Amino acid sequence: VEEEHAEGLYQDGRLVGIVKKAHDVDINLSAHVMLENLVSKASSVLALLHLLRVTGVDADEIQYVIDCSEEACGDMNQRGGGNFAKAAAETAGLSEATGCDVRGFCAGPAHALLDAASLVKAGTFKYVAVTAGGCTAKLGMNGKDHVKKGLPILEDMIAGFAALISLDDGESPQIRTDIVGRHTVGTGSSPQAVIGSLVMNPLDEAGLRLQDIDRFAPEMQNPDITKPAGAGDVPEANYKMIAALGVKRGELERSEISDFVKLHGMTGWAPTQGHIPSGVPYLGMCREEILRGDIERAMIIGKGSLFLGRMTNLFDGVSFVIQANHPEAAAVPSGTPLKQEKEFVIGIAAEDTEYGKENVLEAMKLAKAKGYSCVLVEGEDSHKKMESMLKSGEIDGAVTMHYPFPIGVSTVGRVPTPGKGKEIYMASTTGTSDTDRVCSLVKNTVCGIIAAKAAGVEEPTVGILNIDGARQAEKALVQLKEQGFDFKLAMSSRKNDENIMRGNDLLMGSADVMVMDSLTGNLMMKVFSASGTGGSYEAVGSGYGPGIGENYDKLIMIVSRASGAPVIAGAVEYANQLLKNGWQQIARAEFKKANKAGLKAILESCKSSGKSSDGKKEAVKAPQAEVVTAQIAGIEVMDLDDAVAVLWQAGIYAESGMGCTGPIVLVNDGKLEQARELLSKAGYIS
Incomplete structure (x- = not known):
């Protein structure tokens, strides 16, 4: 020794x-x-x-x-x-x-x-x-x-x-x-x-x-x-x-x-x-x-x-x-849509309908006649009960009214055109896919493609309604398409060289998926669905559609309080089609392809272009990047991004990460003690 x-x-x-x-x-x-x-x-x-x-x-x-x-x-x-x-x-x-x-x-x-x-x-x-x-x-x-x-x-x-x-x-x-x-x-x-x-x-x-x-x-x-x-x-x-x-x-x-x-x-x-x-x-x-x-x-x-x-x-x-070992159960190959043979059960929580419980019961009768199974969800807080039933698997999907989807989720309605009877998908009809207008139109496009594909349209065509932000959205979508997200832009019936849809195109069904903001979509759904009844009763279509967003996996379909029994039954049918064709797998696959084609960078570019803004306070900018190998652990995972922002504000470059001991903040070795002191003063570490 x-x-x-x-x-x-x-x-x-x-x-x-x-x-x-x-x-x-x-x-x-x-x-x-x-x-x-x-x-x-x-x-x-x-x-x-x-x-x-x-x-x-x-x-x-x-x-x-x-x-x-x-x-x-x-x-x-x-x-x-x-x-x-x-x-x-x-x-x-x-x-x-x-x-x-x-x-x-x-x-x-x-x-x-x-x-x-x-x-x-x-x-x-x-x-x-x-x-x-x-x-x-x-x-x-x-x-x-x-x-x-x-x-x-x-x-x-x-x-x-x-x-x-x-x-x-x-x-x-x-x-x-x-x-x-x-x-x-x-x-x-x-x-x-x-x-x-x-x-x-x-x-x-x-x-x-x-x-x-x-x-x-x-x-x-x-x-x-x-x-x-x-x-x-x-x-x-x-x-x-x-x-x-x-x-x-x-x-x-x-x-x-x-x-x-x-x-x-x-x-x-x-x-x-x-x-x-x-x-x-x-x-x-x-x-x-x-x-x-x-x-x-x-x-x-x-x-x-x-x-x-x-x-x-x-x-x-x-x-x-x-x-557990179940020899009789074959493993489902990764990425394969779950086309189950089981009978799907759809819960209907529509107690706010303007036409009473009888309207909902009539909708259930219509759905049953088509071979679909549904149950009535009642009670003081039917939404909470509905969510619990979805989570437990008691129901496979739900139809309800005015559901508070989180930001990032919007709905895709479906309705036949009045003259030709062709079904079009309106993306979107309610909800907020993004707080930025142009970004929401781009995301609505992806959601609309998902809904159409999951409902059985193999290669849906896409048209952008002529509304504020349409041109910027068109430019972003063309870039997304060129970078690998494969979809087909439809041409307007008014001009052969235009992807921007006019009112005529809505009536003619020039595209399978019509992209618009949720307020316009909501208005269009009401007009199309209730035009034959003078506006008092929504009698046509499948309602305002499913909530779709990246990583959102609850199948909740929206109808309105003015939706009649045929529309509620149509929403049940729409839900069954989505479930049968594996809508979650299709959603994940489409978002994966879009992200691979640079969706997130394109959205950031839209936001930074100054052409549309949500008016939020500008975020703290990161200092110049440097090598970060020193770890600071013990920060609550929900506070991690805020802790990084505190260091950026003080001029210390930092990154969040997942180390051997869980969530960490990474800083340069020479600034470790200074960073610890700042985070301690801010209450993020003891």
């Missing part, structure tokens, strides 16, 4: 052993690195031996081992190119196994488990073991902050884990390799972007809601360790972010966030050694709970901070769903 630079192993202050360096000059084989690597290997071996004992699988049956720890095995010529997997397999006696190492910082275990599941599902191997040892360096990560505060070091253990992935036995829980979240290169690093890509996107593609996942397992660090170190309650922060996005999508109310955390979350219990708590500690308990029938599905979420390697500023992450 004194002369050869060996690392001493001590017990009660007494030297009981040493780890020697493995090379005279190679720092990658120094005693310090060798100690870290040996600890990782040894704890991985213990986990593998435990795995063999509890599963009863013969060591020779395991054909492949994947190590996903955070250490790097190698020398000066190939620093991280070594193979912990085979080294640990050798000591554990897995003589028939080969294997390799998979690295991804904290996300490594989730990546490795997906790799293993894919290898087994492909038939390459029957048994694959995924293993990782602990990390001695991480023992000091929180310990230094404990000591700084006069506390004992609260974390003094090395962790390890191992999992066995095998061929489907018809009983054990399944890893759904078709429900996988991916933090892609282009996702973005904000907490909303990270959680959106890992949680919301894969569920959307599979036709699932947040409530369909019984347990979420993100980073399960023990808050007794992380809170005194200033990192806050990491699992709780993750659950709040998931719930917050659920609120934004309309799946949850803000008041339900706490209940969501209790019902779908867990208190953290794992050691904080980076990769160890990242979703995988729950695997064993998840298996037991599914086999007992306590839960049906769980989602394992692995997140990592690739910027720590100084090779990129990207974050990382993957997720997957584990579910």
Whole structure:
């Protein structure tokens, strides 16, 4: 230790052993690195031996081992190119196994488990073991902050884990390799972007809601360790972010966030050694709970901070769903519209109708005659009851009046033209897709295309009504089309070279989708629907349509108080068509294509052009960008953007992100203390 630079192993202050360096000059084989690597290997071996004992699988049956720890095995010529997997397999006696190492910082275990599941599902191997040892360096990560505060070091253990992935036995829980979240290169690093890509996107593609996942397992660090170190309650922060996005999508109310955390979350219990708590500690308990029938599905979420390697500023992450084994139920391929054969049930909450309950009952009779099932939703607060029934799955869609859609959601009405009887889709008829007029017209176009496609129009044509903002919207839509969002602009019947629609075009149905603002759309729907009755009774059409917006997944159809029974029945039929054709999947696919074609940048350009404005106060501008690698944790997820704005206002460049310990603010290393002081004064951190 004194002369050869060996690392001493001590017990009660007494030297009981040493780890020697493995090379005279190679720092990658120094005693310090060798100690870290040996600890990782040894704890991985213990986990593998435990795995063999509890599963009863013969060591020779395991054909492949994947190590996903955070250490790097190698020398000066190939620093991280070594193979912990085979080294640990050798000591554990897995003589028939080969294997390799998979690295991804904290996300490594989730990546490795997906790799293993894919290898087994492909038939390459029957048994694959995924293993990782602990990390001695991480023992000091929180310990230094404990000591700084006069506390004992609260974390003094090395962790390890191992999992066995095998061929489907018809009983054990399944890893759904078709429900996988991916933090892609282009996702973005904000907490909303990270959680959106890992949680919301894969569920959307599979036709699932947040409530369909019984347990979420993100980073399960023990808050007794992380809170005194200033990192806050990491699992709780993750659950709040998931719930917050659920609120934004309309799946949850803000008041339900706490209940969501209790019902779908867990208190953290794992050691904080980076990769160890990242979703995988729950695997064993998840298996037991599914086999007992306590839960049906769980989602394992692995997140990592690739910027720590100084090779990129990207974050990382993957997720997957584990579910109960139902051999008779074939998995639905990702992205496939859910064309169910089931009978859809539509709830009608129309107590404000000007024509009384009898009008609604007559509408239900008309709908039933066409083969559609619907139920009457009554009560003091029918909207709340309707929302509850939608959330529980008791009803698949709803028809109601004057529903308060959030900003970002507008409706697409449907009505036949008076002379020709051709159905046109009016986008929009109520709601606000954007607070900027031109942006709302552009978004209404996407919503109108979604509604038309989901109702069975394969290639809907689009026309823009000749109203204020139409020319700017046309320019933006042409740009969107040129950049890859494929749709067909219709020509006016008045001029062959015009995409702008006149009143004649509305009557003639020159386009399938007529784009307009919601006030104009509302007026047009009333005129078209009630023209044959002198205006007192809306007798024609399918009502003011479904609420459509990016990430909005509740099917709520609007009618008016003057809507007669035929219109209410038409709304029920419209809802059934949308459900049958998988409207949610179509909506996600169209918004994805539009965003890929640059929708968001085009909308920002519209807003900054000065041609239309919502009159809001100008937002704080970001200072000149600089390298940001220092992390500030412990900020409430809902306050993250405001905290960044406080630093920008003080001239400190900052970014929000999702680190190993949950939501973080990133600043330049040299400005960390100043930033901490500002955020502390502002009340964002203690």
